[in-house]
Amino acid sequence: MQKYLTGVVVTNTAKDTAVVEVVTWKTHRIFKKRYKRTGRYLVHNPDNTIEVGTKVEIIPTRPISKRKFWRIQPISERVVTKKTVAKKPLKTAVKKESK
Numbered sequence: 001m002q003k004y005l006t007g008v009v010v011t012n013t014a015k016d017t018a019v020v021e022v023v024t025w026k027t028h029r030i031f032k033k034r035y036k037r038t039g040r041y042l043v044h045n046p047d048n049t050i051e052v053g054t055k056v057e058i059i060p061t062r063p064i065s066k067r068k069f070w071r072i073q074p075i076s077e078r079v080v081t082k083k084t085v086a087k088k089p090l091k092t093a094v095k096k097e098s099k
Helices: none
Strands: 005-011 017-027 034-044 054-060 068-078
Touching: 005 034, 017 054, 017 068, 034 054
Parallel strands: 034 068
Antiparallel strands: 005 017, 005 054, 017 034, 054 068
16 A cells, blocks of 8 residues: 655646645644644656646655655645635726816
8 A cells, every 4th residue: 555645736837847735733742732744745747737726646656856756646626725816906096187
């Protein structure tokens, strides 16, 4: 059984590479309080098929480059993040002409 991680694609600007952000929750060994750890992994994305904001599973593979050891298994689910939401243009104030 292979280990896999689930995360969200943050960027896919490089050729055949995407950056996936994986969030894991850990428990402090003394205080027993939970805290969030975020890891960013370089993942092989052939032909740049996966878009930013897509939830994906990543599974380990042979080393593809210096920092790329994972490949993508897509989950057909779209996650809305701050980076994927389009911002509305700002309204500019129009000065009234004085007579």
